[in-house]
Amino acid sequence: MKQYDGKTVLKIDNLAFAAGKIYGLIGPSGAGKSTLLRILNLLEPPTGGKIYFKGIAVEGKAKHLLNLRRKMTMVFQHPVLFDTSVYENVMYGLKVRGVSQREAKRLVEQALEDVGLAEFAQRNACSLSGGEAQRIALARAMVLKPEVLLLDEPTSNLDPANVAVVERSTRRLNEKHGTTVIMVTHNIFQAQRMAEEVLFFYRGRLVEKGPTQQVFHNPEDERTRAFIKGEMVY
Numbered sequence: 429m430k431q432y433d434g435k436t437v438l439k440i441d442n443l444a445f446a447a448g449k450i451y452g453l454i455g456p457s458g459a460g461k462s463t464l465l466r467i468l469n470l471l472e473p474p475t476g477g478k479i480y481f482k483g484i485a486v487e488g489k490a491k492h493l494l495n496l497r498r499k500m501t502m503v504f505q506h507p508v509l510f511d512t513s514v515y516e517n518v519m520y521g522l523k524v525r526g527v528s529q530r531e532a533k534r535l536v537e538q539a540l541e542d543v544g545l546a547e548f549a550q551r552n553a554c555s556l557s558g559g560e561a562q563r564i565a566l567a568r569a570m571v572l573k574p575e576v577l578l579l580d581e582p583t584s585n586l587d588p589a590n591v592a593v594v595e596r597s598t599r600r601l602n603e604k605h606g607t608t609v610i611m612v613t614h615n616i617f618q619a620q621r622m623a624e625e626v627l628f629f630y631r632g633r634l635v636e637k638g639p640t641q642q643v644f645h646n647p648e649d650e651r652t653r654a655f656i657k658g659e660m661v662y
C-alpha cells in the first residue's frame with residue numbers, strides 16, 4: 429500500500445512475480461504503475477505492507493538494502509545520461525560495483541554491440557538522439573546483468589526502429605540471463621509482443637493478472653475489456 433499526503437494511490441492485497449518471466453503492466457495514467465515500480469526497485473518504501481525478494485523480507489540495514497537494490501535495475505521513460513562518453517556511461521555501474529577493468533571492458537563492448545551502438549562508444553552521451561540515448565540507458569542496465577529489470581514506458585517517445593531494438597535487447601537479456609522483466613507500457617501491442625503475463629491496474633488497484641493472451645482476448649473484468657478496446661473513459 430502506498431499513500432501520498434494521506435491519499436492512497438496504490439493498494440494491492442497480494443502480488444508475486446515469478447523469476448525469469450516477462451510481465452507487462454498496463455492501465456490508465458495515474459493508476460499507480462510507476463509507483464509500484466519505484467516500490468519494487470526499493471527506491472521508496474511502501475506506506476503499509478511488505479516486500480519480499482526471493483522469500484526474504486526487504487527490511488533492515490542499509491547495506492542489506494543496497495545489496496538487494498543492486499540486483500535490480502530500472503530504466504525510465506526519459507533516460508538520464510552523464511555528460512561523458514557513451515562508453516563511460518555504460519561502464520559506470522560496473523566501476524561502482526568494483527568489476528575488474530578487463531571484465532568491465534568486455535561487458536561494455538558486448539552491451540554496446542547488443543543495442544547496435546558499438547561505433548558510438550566515444551561519442552558524448554548528450555549528443556545522442558532520444559532513441560539512441562534510450563538504447564544506451566538499456567545497455568547501461570543490461571551490462572549489470574540484473575536479476576530484475578524494471579522498465580517504465582521505455583519506448584514511449586521512440587520511433588519504431590528504436591522500439592524494435594529495445595524490445596529485442598530486453599528479450600535477449602531475459603533469455604540469456606534469466607532476468608525477470610517488469611515492463612510498464614501504454615502500448616498494448618507492445619505488451620502483447622513482449623509479455624508472458626499482463627497486469628491491468630486501475631485507480632491504484634490490481635484489477636486483473638493473467639497470461640497475456642487470456643487478458644487480451646478473454647478478460648475477466650469489464651474494466652480490463654474496456655481499457656483494451658479503447659473504450660475506457662478516464
Ligand SMILES: Nc1ncnc2c1ncn2[C@@H]1O[C@H](COP(=O)(O)OP(=O)(O)O)[C@@H](O)[C@H]1O
Nearest residue numbers: 432433437455456457458459460461462463464
Ligand atoms: N511523489 C508523489 N507525491 C504525490 N503524489 C504522487 C507522487 N507520485 C505519484 N503520485 C500520485 O500517485 C498516483 C499514481 O501515480 P503513478 O504511479 O505515477 O501512475 P502511473 O504510472 O500509472 O501513471 C497519481 O495520482 C499521482 O499523482
Ligand SMILES: [Mg+2]
Nearest residue numbers: 461462463580
Ligand atoms: Mg507512470
